[in-house]
Amino acid sequence: xxxxxxxxxxxxxxxxxxxxxxxxxxxxxxxxxxxxxxxxxxxxxxxxxxxxxxxxxxxxxxx
Numbered sequence: 001x002x003x004x005x006x007x008x009x010x011x012x013x014x015x016x017x018x019x020x021x022x023x024x025x026x027x028x029x030x031x032x033x034x035x036x037x038x039x040x041x042x043x044x045x046x047x048x049x050x051x052x053x054x055x056x057x058x059x060x061x062x063x
Contacts, residue, residue: 028052029056 028038036059046060059063
């Protein structure tokens, strides 16, 4: 019985998302929620915080 609880706890920790979410923004909705804009390139006063798709535009936010 204890092995089941240990296995359940291990799986729960193993399947948790990584704690650094803003570096892994990968869709337009997440980009907008984090105060970013989807642009072709982050230029000037904009800083890249992720992407807006698999290999598409970048998610940019004001520095």
